[in-house]
Amino acid sequence: MAKRFKKLSWLQAYASVYMVFLYAPVVLLPIFAFNDSTVIAFPLSGFTTDWFASLRDNSALKSAVSNSLIVAITAAMISTILGAFAARAGVRYRFPAKRGIMGLILLPLVLPEIIIAVALLVMLMRLGLSLSLWTVIVGHVLVCVPFSMAVLNSAFSGLDQSLEEASFDLGETAWGTFRRVTFPLILPGVISSLLITFTISLDEFIIAFFLTGTDVTLPVYIWSQLRFPAKLPGVMALGTLLLLLTISLLVIAEFFRRRTAQRRGLDASTTEGLI
Amino acid sequence: MTAANADKPIITLDNVTRSFGAVQALRGVSAEIREGEFFSLLGPSGCGKTTLLRMIAGFDEPTTGTITLDGKPMAGIAANHRPTNMVFQSYAIFPHLSVGDNVGYGLKKKRLPKAEYDREVEEALEMVSLGGYGPRAAHTLSGGQRQRVALARALIMRPKVILLDEPLSALDKKLREQMQIELRRLQRSVGITFILVTHDQEEALIMSDRIAVMFDGQIAQLDSPEALYRKPNTQRVASFIGVMNFLEAKASGEKGDKISLDIQALGKLDIPASALPAGMKSSEITRVGVRPEMMSIVLEGAKSTGHEIDAEIAESEYYGDMTYYLVSLPGKDEPVTISMRNTAGRAVLEPGSKTRVSFSPESIVVFR
Numbered sequence: 001m002a003k004r005f006k007k008l009s010w011l012q013a014y015a016s017v018y019m020v021f022l023y024a025p026v027v028l029l030p031i032f033a034f035n036d037s038t039v040i041a042f043p044l045s046g047f048t049t050d051w052f053a054s055l056r057d058n059s060a061l062k063s064a065v066s067n068s069l070i071v072a073i074t075a076a077m078i079s080t081i082l083g084a085f086a087a088r089a090g091v092r093y094r095f096p097a098k099r100g101i102m103g104l105i106l107l108p109l110v111l112p113e114i115i116i117a118v119a120l121l122v123m124l125m126r127l128g129l130s131l132s133l134w135t136v137i138v139g140h141v142l143v144c145v146p147f148s149m150a151v152l153n154s155a156f157s158g159l160d161q162s163l164e165e166a167s168f169d170l171g172e173t174a175w176g177t178f179r180r181v182t183f184p185l186i187l188p189g190v191i192s193s194l195l196i197t198f199t200i201s202l203d204e205f206i207i208a209f210f211l212t213g214t215d216v217t218l219p220v221y222i223w224s225q226l227r228f229p230a231k232l233p234g235v236m237a238l239g240t241l242l243l244l245l246t247i248s249l250l251v252i253a254e255f256f257r258r259r260t261a262q263r264r265g266l267d268a269s270t271t272e273g274l275i
Numbered sequence: 276m277t278a279a280n281a282d283k284p285i286i287t288l289d290n291v292t293r294s295f296g297a298v299q300a301l302r303g304v305s306a307e308i309r310e311g312e313f314f315s316l317l318g319p320s321g322c323g324k325t326t327l328l329r330m331i332a333g334f335d336e337p338t339t340g341t342i343t344l345d346g347k348p349m350a351g352i353a354a355n356h357r358p359t360n361m362v363f364q365s366y367a368i369f370p371h372l373s374v375g376d377n378v379g380y381g382l383k384k385k386r387l388p389k390a391e392y393d394r395e396v397e398e399a400l401e402m403v404s405l406g407g408y409g410p411r412a413a414h415t416l417s418g419g420q421r422q423r424v425a426l427a428r429a430l431i432m433r434p435k436v437i438l439l440d441e442p443l444s445a446l447d448k449k450l451r452e453q454m455q456i457e458l459r460r461l462q463r464s465v466g467i468t469f470i471l472v473t474h475d476q477e478e479a480l481i482m483s484d485r486i487a488v489m490f491d492g493q494i495a496q497l498d499s500p501e502a503l504y505r506k507p508n509t510q511r512v513a514s515f516i517g518v519m520n521f522l523e524a525k526a527s528g529e530k531g532d533k534i535s536l537d538i539q540a541l542g543k544l545d546i547p548a549s550a551l552p553a554g555m556k557s558s559e560i561t562r563v564g565v566r567p568e569m570m571s572i573v574l575e576g577a578k579s580t581g582h583e584i585d586a587e588i589a590e591s592e593y594y595g596d597m598t599y600y601l602v603s604l605p606g607k608d609e610p611v612t613i614s615m616r617n618t619a620g621r622a623v624l625e626p627g628s629k630t631r632v633s634f635s636p637e638s639i640v641v642f643r
């Protein structure tokens with residue numbers, strides 16, 4: 001018994017160290033964002049919200065934020081639509097080389113992003129296209145589709161096929177069936193997919209760095225600011241805001257994913273307050 | 276039978292086949308389903324009954340052959356344009372809609388005024404004894420109630436034919452028996468043709484006007500429940516519908532309206548010539564069948580009816596109202612099954628008891 005406890009305590013120590021190592025830097029971010037000094041070091045000198053205030057009048061930052069929002073929203077919508085097509089096909093239909101095709105769609109999950117970025121850059125240059133936010137969107141869609149497909153896969157596989165047949169049988173058209181039955185039932189999955197892909201695109205640096213022209217996205221802007229020590233506390237403040245935004249988006253996405261999973265488990269669960 | 280024009284076919288199946296790759300799910304099915312009848316497709320799983328039902332609904336097309344519904348060939352007509360509605364095995368109740376909106380789903384396209392829509396939905400719900408359930412959420416319903424909602428949703432469309440795909444298989448025994456009677460009564464009152472797919476022979480016997488027994492993608496026999504039970508035309512049909520005891524037999528002669536048979540364990544006896552199916556010669560008889568309730572265990576001291584043989588009880592299964600005996604007959608290795616009603620004067624016999632078994636030659640069914 002005693003031996004087992006000892007073993008357990010070693011594991012606990014290991015887990016604690018691991019957590020500290022992983023999350024301490026993240027905790028430091030908000031601490032220094034409120035610290036009244038341009039030097040990032042302990043001891044803390046005083047509490048201030050100046051760094052957050054300074055973000056407000058920074059026009060370069062504002063354009064970076066709006067660029068990022070344009071890219072993230074567009075990439076989220078396109079990849080969710082494409083992900084829905086892929087998930088639907090994967091769940092419902094049998095076709096030649098299905099596993100191969102599905103694997104190909106999931107490939108960007110395991111490919112190093114830098115390789116995707118460089119490959120896309122070379123291809124776009126060859127095609128003679130100029131770099132812009134659109135090229136960033138293309139790159140982001142590529143890495144977002146696998147996530148979207150994974151989320152929507154569970155939404156579609158939880159959907160009883162006879163529900164669509166019943167709608168069709170009751171005189172509804174294919175489009176009407178989608179509008180009245182399929183879409184409302186996969187909506188939680190769609191929302192979850194939109195949030196996840198939005199977050200991925202918003203945080204993405206390497207592809208945005210390689211594929212953007214003169215318009216920079218937020219992560220690229222932050223990277224450019226790191227060269228100036230005086231701007232560092234401002235970056236900390238910005239990072240704190242991004243951290244909050246990302247965490248809340250992922251929490252909401254997880255909430256919707258669980259709803260979908262729940263609906264899958266109980267074939268007649270509720271949708272109150274949502275649809 | 277139940278409707279005025281009972282002999283007019285509402286559905287004609289003409290040599291319908293369906294292949295999935297190398298697998299032949301249906302190998303030439305021809306049948307006429309009459310207007311207003313309760314028709315059942317009965318068979319073991321994989322016999323093609325569900326495939327056939329889905330083709331009538333329009334979810335699948337025959338590989339060859341034609342399906343005619345109400346005088347119109349159905350080839351190329353999709354499910355949403357056919358005058359049929361289906362009650363799915365899973366019920367397929369839309370989980371995000373209320374009970375009322377589930378029932379009124381198909382009416383929405385007609386854009387009725389709200390008052391009329393509400394009235395129709397309520398009427399359909401009342402038809403299945405769910406009046407007032409409209410505003411409830413679909414997920415609050417029990418299995419039996421879902422089944423009724425699925426039925427109301429089909430009835431409200433006033434289809435020519437309602438298709439039921441094993442609608443009672445998910446219900447427990449008591450509820451299933453109650454729904455069988457209710458479905459039957461409802462079908463009689465609305466007069467719509469019902470086509471039921473089931474693997475439960477008892478269910479088919481209770482509910483149907485006519486039953487098509489299907490094996491291996493073909494109809495083995497299409498008849499009324501009574502004819503199927505009393506005059507099964509193959510041994511396979513006979514053992515699928517209820518229990519049948521088979522005995523080796525050979526015809527030894529014909530005289531007038533009697534056929535003399537030499538039957539294993541039962542010995543020589545005469546049966547009426549009418550027992551011979553049309554187109555079959557007495558020389559073709561190889562076996563006969565006797566239903567368990569057509570034989571009885573003779574009470575001690577009872578008067579002999581003439582057709583009696585010695586027997587020994589091998590096993591007994593007590594069911595309360597009935598006892599099923601496995602009985603060994605001299606000259607037969609496999610024991611035969613005999614069912615006896617447990618009436619007041621009748622004791623349940625122990626295995627090993629010696630007894631006598633009586634039977635009537637009229638109840639004997641002959642097979643090739």
